[in-house]
Amino acid sequence: MALSNVLQIPTSGFNFENVAINVALESLLEGGHTKTPKPMKTGTTIAGLVCKEGVVLGADTRATSGEVVADKMCAKIHYISPNIYCCGAGTAADTEKTTDLLSSNLTIFSMNSGRNPRVVMAVNILQDMLFRCTGASLILGGVDCNGNHLYTVGPYGSIDNVPYLAMGSGDLAALGILEDRFKPNMEMEEAKELVRDAIHSGIMSDLDSGNNIDICVITKQGVDYIRPYQESEYKDKRQKRYKYGPGTTSILTEKIVPLDLEVVQETVQRMDTA
Amino acid sequence: MERHLMDSKIKGVSTGTTILAVTFNGGVIIGSDSRASIGGYYVSSKTINKLIQVHDRIFCCIAGSLADAQAVTKAAKFQISFHSIQMESPPLVKAAASVLKELCYNNKEELQAGFITAGWDRKKGPQVYTVALGGMLLSQPFTIGGSGSTYIYGYADAKYKPDMSKEECLQFATNALALAMGRDNVSGGVAHLVVITEEGVEHVVIPGDKLPKFHDE
Secondary structure (H helix, E strand, O other): OOOOOOOOOOOOOOOOHHHHHHHHHHHHHHHHOOOOOOOEOOOOOEEEEEOOOEEEEEEEOOEEEOOEEEEOOOOOEEEEEOOEEEEEEEOHHHHHHHHHHHHHHHHHHHHHHOOOOOHHHHHHHHHHHOOOOOOEEEEEEEEEOOEEEEEEEOOOOOEEEOOEEEEOOOHHHHHHHHHHHOOOOOOHHHHHHHHHHHHHHHHHHOOOOOOOEEEEEEEOOOEEEEEEEEOOOOOOOOOOOOOOOOOOOOOOOOOOOOOOOOOOOOOOOOOOOO | OOOEOOOOOOOOEEEOOOEEEEEEOOEEEEEEOOOEEEOOOEEEEOOOOOEEEEEOOEEEEEEEEHHHHHHHHHHHHHHHHHHHHHHOOOOOHHHHHHHHHHHHHHOOOOOOEEEEEEEEEOOOEEEEEEEOOOOOEEEEOEEEEOHHHHHHHHHHHHHOOOOOOHHHHHHHHHHHHHHHHHHOOOOOOOEEEEEEEOOOEEEEEEOHHHOOOOOOO
16 A cells, blocks of 8 residues: 555545454464464564654664574664654564655655655554554654654554653563653753663563664754664674585585486577667 | 563553543533553553544544544544535534544444544534444433443432533533542543633643542542
8 A cells, every 4th residue: 555645645434454464364374273463562672752852762673583583683763754763663574664665655755845754744654554453563753843753653553642652572671761760851861871771671671672772863953873872792702604614524425317308399589689 | 572462352552441521501521531551451651642633623532442543533533624624614513423423333343442522513502422332323411431431420420410610510520530530440640621612622631649539548
């Protein structure tokens, strides 16, 4: 459902496409024995807060696949527009593709209207896209002509405008830190430290969050995407290349069997490379 | 460890809630709490807005699944606005309630949201309409809804009087919300009240600690 022109009024009525997807998934997975995937807060801690000069977003960088860490340096803070960034928790496919789609549509809008998109517009389009989608929970933050904004898009597509927020499997730990130390109109350095501490708490208390901490600071002047803001103390010292040179495995015997292939049909098609 | 959200009847964020609307002499007061929960055990927001303005003098408050309710009110806001432009006059409260009812009834299998619509119009003055889960539309002088409403049916029935003054009505609504929030675990936060009259719309917010107390301490 790509919108070629976001100013177009979407088709009337409700779009229950995602419900159909859930039903299809149910029948595909183990022949109908599994229920619709419940919204899972899969391995992530993301947090955001509004401060005096702008918005600070933070995320860990661990992507898990079951019990294995699939990506140690995954980027969870996605670009939406020059003044809006979005942290995503949940199914990586859902969060990445949705934010990509949103970003493209808003770029077209910017070209058509000649202005940067407003955060409230981005969040409304997200809500329409993610209605009834269980896979993604997003924190959208940005600065526009109306001020500094932070929005959450929850499971099933509900939105809320909040001053501070944490989501993902490590959200309760991070929220504890935010609830304790958040004050309205904080200074930038204090805000960055608070988000760092919140993500750090999520990393420490949740097995599925970990590795490094990314911070993204959005102000009227511009965006500072600090990746990584803080590296994990537990860096592996193993080699990153597992290439075995020729001769590692010794050859004991060698047997060559020629395959008799008959040419049945040969066609030659000339390519016009004019 | 992956955590699944508990198998609650409402999928996703729910506005397990207390909402009410009461007519008085010259206007109508619509009110709600401000708590949103997930799975009946986690408060996902202490300050959620459940009073949505669908037109200049018409508000509606939402109960049930937050995602469904927001989607319905978005569509309803657009349709009511369009209707009002076509008619070249402010919409009737009944028209706004009907729009919500059509959306709820036609999608009743999938949606889990209920509404109370209240407002003022030229034709009939202050009115209150309930749009229930399956799409039933009912007009009443006052109505309560949401999970917290079960605790205050007695209070509301006993204390409501037709043709109250604005102050009496405010007191009635505040007391009702306070009593419900005191007993229902998924209602809480602050009390939002909106007073709608011919002159305009007035928003009153009462923080949790300023709510009236009933033998609490």
